[in-house]
Amino acid sequence: MEYITVQEAAEKWDLSDRTVQHFCKQGRIPGARKFGKSWAIPAAAERPLDPRLGSGASPEAEEPFTGLTLMPLMNTPFPPGQCLAAVEAMAEGAEKEIARAEYHYFSGPPDRAAQEAELWLTSDNLGARLSACLIYAYANLSLGRIPQARFALTDLENSVRVIGKTVPRIRAAAGFTAAAGAVLLHLPLPDGLPPTEEFLPLLPPGLRAFALYIYAHYLYLQGNYGASAGMVEATLAMGAARYPIPAIYLHLVAVMDYMSLRQTDQARTHLLAAWTLARPDDLIEGLGEHHGLLGGMLEAVIKPNWPEDFRRIIDITYRFSAGWRKVHNPTTGHDVADDLTTTEFAASMLAARGWTNQEIADHMGISPNTVKHHLSEAMKKLGAENRKELKKHMLQ
Template sequence: MNTAFAPGHCREYVESIQDVRLRDIARAEYFYFSGQAEEAAQLAELYLSHPELSLRLSACLIYAYANLTLGQIPRARQALAGVRGILTSADAHTPLQLRAAAASIVTAAAVLLHLPLPEDVGPLQEHIRFLPPGLRMFALYVQAHHTYLQGDYSKSIGIVETAFAMQTETYPIPSIYMHLVAVMDYMSLKQPEDAQAHLLTAWELARPDDLIEGFGEHHGLLGGMLEAVLKKDWPEDFKRIIAITYRFSAGWRKVHNPVTGDDVADNLTTTEFATAMLAARGWTNQEIADHMGISPNTVKQYISTTLQKLNIKQRKDLKQYMLR
């Protein structure tokens, strides 16, 4: 995640790492971001108690999100608790960069799970400047995602644009995530052409190394953009992304819903969810149909089925069941 590499050369870079421990962590990261959660969890588990804090921190991050995808919620919680333990035990001898990384991971967990921010960690911007470039890029993605959740889409886009303007090298993994949050912003602003441009840029970075995990994680917030752009031209990749979506979102809801008291829908197909998300954002059936390349009658049927599944009668009530 903190490495600048040319797209298509991720595995080559990983295998070139001489330090066996660092190579293992890099392999675990590659497994995770390419949708291989089982392999990522198995490798990361070896370093959960490692005496070197940087290795333990990386392992906890990978292990937490891999197990979220695998539905092993207690293991995911345990790993995130391990990150918080590193942060709370930090003292004057703990490198600032390590403390900043731990704080960023704790904040990222709250933001990506749409949970309240931890008050004892402090604002993320206080830690970003101590991070190395790739991790700083990912932290800025987290900041942009949080700003999106607050409904300030233009400001979120500003964070994205500033981050890319300041980049001296391309860090593919955080850049993919940054482009995806831009898709979320532009879809919320009903600017699908700009959203598509960012999605395709993310896909160009991801496809050569099969870094598809982020697309599955963000599906529900992308407003049908995967169906509109990837499904036709890359149908097999689209199917694998949707499989990731079902797995990740199931684990996500097991953490999010009990903590927040929300009831984010869990019995919709991904197409129904994407259609309902757009409807909840005020898109008309015709606008949804034009965007997703289907007929207005098909959109109407998706919405009708969704209302039945959620046991609600009015379209305006969809919002309470959708991601925010």
């Protein structure tokens, strides 16, 4: 019989040396023989199925996502105001624990979300582990713990490469979380990410809705605002509103699209729809994350009517955007402004898109002189001489 080394098997199966040795120790590679501190592996041996994929001889035959605890709260329909009740109704175990971490992330206390997610970063349940990485990465951005955030984002990116051409539902789970980790931070897509049309049909309805939000956000970043808005409208029309967390994010990207298209009435409608879903359960994290892209709509709609909630959303904006820039700017080389107030940033975003001072004033409910003051302060802080230079420091 011909044998290969652990290193050769690792390269052949696209695994780490350590993982291959672990499989050998577990007796999961038939014919593997120990010699010294290493192993000899039959050259014809097939890559063992990762135990995190679940048991059984034919995992490909299982229903998509059976046994995978992937972002369970995101994938749960519940009436507004019943989010926490939906979590508590889940069976004890990975599903409930990950859902609780999701709830604490989307409702704003990132420290609790990070603590709860950290417990599952090395779980044998692949869905729980990928979910934990996604939650842990974003929660640590808001906490200013950039090394921890980078660690989790790297793990998500590597999951696509390590999982490779394995069981389709597993590849879909890795593709979903890796895309979420990259697109929402405006980072390059990971190498090896499966095409959207490959993994999207395998996702359950709630996650499919969020995946379409990710795709719509990606189209927005490409400047394809009409297609992005159309995707959002179609996704919501097909029942995504039953899943509040994906629906909130879909409405927010629609606000971004319609503000870019200068269709402020449609943008306002979608912001109020997002707010109607978010407010009863305090799911305000998404509004804070998207502030810089919403074109002053929070200032125009939420601030006058819900001033206390607006202050809490802005607190989220400051802490999240500070961490976001520490990952985004070095990776992309795009020097997004980091020392503006949220009002200065909102006014500057609109100015960079060609809005006049009067238009900005009418939209944000302030005077043209106040707009002029905010823009002057922003340009002074950024060393910009005109609106063209100001645009270089704005989100795209």
